[in-house]
Amino acid sequence: MLKRRKIYLAGPDVFLPNAIEIGERKKRLCEQFSCDRLELIGLFPFDNEIRPGADGGPVDRDIYRANLAMIKAADCGIFNLTPFRGPSADVGTVFELGLLTGLGKPAFAYSNECRSLLDRLKSQKMAFFDTSVAEWRDRNNMFIEDYGNSDNLMIDACLAEQGHPLVRRKTSLAERFADLGGYLECLQLARSHFLALHPVKMAASAS
Template identity: 40%
Template sequence: MRVYLAGPDVFMPDPLDRAAALKAVCRRHGLTGVSPLDALADEPSDWAALAEARRIALRNEAHIRSCVALIANLTPFRGPSADAGTVFEVGFMRALGRPVFGWSNDPRLFADRTQAFLNGFARCTEAGWRDGEDMLLEDFALRDNLMIDGAVLASGGALFVADPPAQGRWSDLSAFEACVAALATALGQRG
């Protein structure tokens, strides 16, 4: 069973090695991991004339459509929340009505990460925490924005979190391994 591996892993210094490591974990659990970096079989020839960014977006959507489920690396990326592209892919798979599972190497709740990101520029009011522009900080005791957590849970998926040392933030795969194992079990139960 093919599963799409969403996440900011494509931005790592060694994205192909990372994809190979993620795919190896999937294989151990009887799944076939599909990376956004994988070539697309039968890519339409007219895509060659498109800008690279457009080709990547179309290729990723085609990969997602070809998979039975999605596993998202939701480790905060360049801010307090998950990578924006990954979040789109979570929503895309959710709209297809297929399972979405997520994992993160940051155990803090979204509200706590947002306050830390604002670095003292948040204040507590009667209505809740507000940023420097008087905008309310989301605080539902969730791992990320309510729509991300909501999409994962509504799809029948689950979220897995690890708390590795700082140097393991992008290399520790324990939460990913737990996520893959749970998805493999869930797919087996559905099949």
């Protein structure tokens, strides 16, 4: 029996000049990873039709409610956690990751930045080593985690605890938000996850 599984596609991709094109490409790739037993359907935030002022309420609330409904309708999510507008992942994407995992759904994520958060901060001269306590600190003298994670431990750990750690890749700055290699790895993980839930039943051999 064909199983249909919806994948929420989250990330700062929605802010790109070609956001709709990227979204359509990601959805087509979901179709390509489908098989005779499994249909993968991508849900991209721009699939929601938001008409400014349609209900007289703030547009941002309409967008929030539409995305929330999409996350609730999804069977899993793929999250682009590439650093955005700073050293960390897009905060909206991180919120959606927390929401989806809080609902008990599987999450898969990738980052087109292979360095740890600490290494990124060090490269931007935003971290110094406090020898008095043997800890890394930021400009506000606040402790910086040194676990080798791509971002805050709550992000990396929630993925690792599900059995599929964050996919980290090295890409050029120019290709940071265009390279879909990490996304493809996550699609394969999602495909394998759902196929494993519904293994092929071998027909009993004739006596």
